[in-house]
Amino acid sequence: MIDGCGREIDYVRISVTDRCNLRCVYCMPEEGVPLVSHCDILSYNEIQKLAFVFVKLGIRKIKLTGGEPLVRKGLPDLVKQLKQVPGIEQVTLTTNGLLLGEQMENLALAGIDGINVSLDTLNPEIFQQITGNSGVEKALAGLFKALQYPQIPVKINCVPMGVPGQDLTELAGLAKEYPVHVRFIEMMPIGLGKQFGIRKEDDILTELERQYGPYEVFDGKLGNGPGHYYTFPDFKGEIGFISAISHKFCGQCNRVRLTSQGYLKTCLQYDVGVDLRKILRGGGSEAELMQAVANAIGQKPVGHCFGEDAGEHVERHVMAQIGG
Numbered sequence: 001m002i003d004g005c006g007r008e009i010d011y012v013r014i015s016v017t018d019r020c021n022l023r024c025v026y027c028m029p030e031e032g033v034p035l036v037s038h039c040d041i042l043s044y045n046e047i048q049k050l051a052f053v054f055v056k057l058g059i060r061k062i063k064l065t066g067g068e069p070l071v072r073k074g075l076p077d078l079v080k081q082l083k084q085v086p087g088i089e090q091v092t093l094t095t096n097g098l099l100l101g102e103q104m105e106n107l108a109l110a111g112i113d114g115i116n117v118s119l120d121t122l123n124p125e126i127f128q129q130i131t132g133n134s135g136v137e138k139a140l141a142g143l144f145k146a147l148q149y150p151q152i153p154v155k156i157n158c159v160p161m162g163v164p165g166q167d168l169t170e171l172a173g174l175a176k177e178y179p180v181h182v183r184f185i186e187m188m189p190i191g192l193g194k195q196f197g198i199r200k201e202d203d204i205l206t207e208l209e210r211q212y213g214p215y216e217v218f219d220g221k222l223g224n225g226p227g228h229y230y231t232f233p234d235f236k237g238e239i240g241f242i243s244a245i246s247h248k249f250c251g252q253c254n255r256v257r258l259t260s261q262g263y264l265k266t267c268l269q270y271d272v273g274v275d276l277r278k279i280l281r282g283g284g285s286e287a288e289l290m291q292a293v294a295n296a297i298g299q300k301p302v303g304h305c306f307g308e309d310a311g312e313h314v315e316r317h318v319m320a321q322i323g324g
C-alpha cells in the first residue's frame with residue numbers, strides 16, 4: 001500500500017485497550033482516562049477481521065499496544081488469532097512489563113515475534129515518581145522472564161525526561177549485560193508530553209561514552225521503525241535513539257494506528273483517519289472496509305509539525321489512548 005506521498009505502509013499499531021496499570025506522567029492522567037464501555041472496544045474477532053483487510057492492502061507487521069495491552073484479558077489469544085492471518089509476518093507487543101512475568105509463557109506459545117518493554121529507570125524511587133507505582137521489581141521480573149526466550153527479540157524503550165536521578169547510563173548498561181537493545185525515545189509533545197522538554201541525543205551519547213567507552217554507528221537495520229543505533233565496546237545489544245522531533249522521520253513513515261475503539265489514525269499528531277468500527281458494525285463488506293482503509297491511507301498527512309499550530313485536526317487524546 002503506497003500512500004499519497006509515495007511511502008509504503010506495511011505496519012499497524014493496534015491498541016487493544018486505553019486502560020493501564022501505571023500512570024506515567026507524560027502519558028496518562030493520574031485519574032486515568034474516561035472509561036469506555038466494553039462493547040465500544042473492538043472484540044478480538046473484529047480485530048482479526050480487520051487484520052484480514054489490512055493484509056490485503058500490504059500490511060505485514062502488527063504491534064499490539066494499549067494503554068497496557070496485558071491488562072486486557074486473554075491477550076495471547078489475540079496473538080494466536082493474528083498469527084493465523086496469512087501474510088502477517090510479525091506480531092509484536094509493547095508493554096510496561098508488570099504483567100509480563102505471568103503471561104510470557106502463553107505469549108511465547110501463541111507465537112509472539114518480539115517484545116518491547118517500556119522502562120524509564122531502574123531506580124525504585126524515580127520509577128514511583130514517573131509511573132505512580134512501586135513496581136519496578138515486577139517490571140524487571142517481566143523483562144527477565146522475556147529474556148529466557150532467546151528466539152524472541154526483546155527491546156527496552158526509555159523516554160528520557162531530564163528529571164534528576166533518571167539513571168540513563170545504568171539503564172543502557174542492560175545492553176552490556178544482556179542481549180537486549182536499549183532505545184531512548186524522544187519525548188513527544190502530545191497530550192501530557194507537552195509539559196516536558198527533550199534530552200538531546202548527543203548529550204546522552206556523551207554520558208554513555210564516558211562510562212562505556214567510544215561508540216560506533218551501527219549500520220544494520222533493527223526493528224520496523226525509524227530508530228538509529230550505536231554499538232558500544234563489549235555490549236551484547238545496541239543502543240538506539242528514536243528522535244521524532246530532532247531527527248524528523250515522517251518521510252520514511254511506514255505506519256498507521258488502530259485505536260481500541262476501531263478508529264484508523266493515519267498520523268500521530270492529527271485526528272484524521274476513518275472510523276472502521278462504524279463500517280464493521282454497520283455490516284460493511286470486506287471490499288468497503290478495504291476501500292475505506294485505502295482512502296484514509298491515501299490521505300495520510302505529509303508529516304507532523306510539532307511546535308507549530310497544527311490547526312483544527314490536531315490530536316486531542318493522550319498517548320495512552322493512541323498507543324504510542
Ligand code: SAM
Nearest residue numbers: 027067068094095096118187188193319323324
Ligand atoms: N503500556 C505500554 C507501554 O508502556 O509500552 C503500551 C502503550 S505506551 C503509550 C507505548 C509507548 O509510548 C511507551 O514506550 C511510552 O513510553 C511511549 N510514550 C507515551 N507517551 C509518550 C510521549 N509523550 N512521548 C514519547 N513517547 C511516549
Ligand code: SF4
Nearest residue numbers: 020024027028067096
Ligand atoms: Fe501506561 Fe504505557 Fe502510558 Fe505508562 S506509557 S501510562 S505504561 S500506557
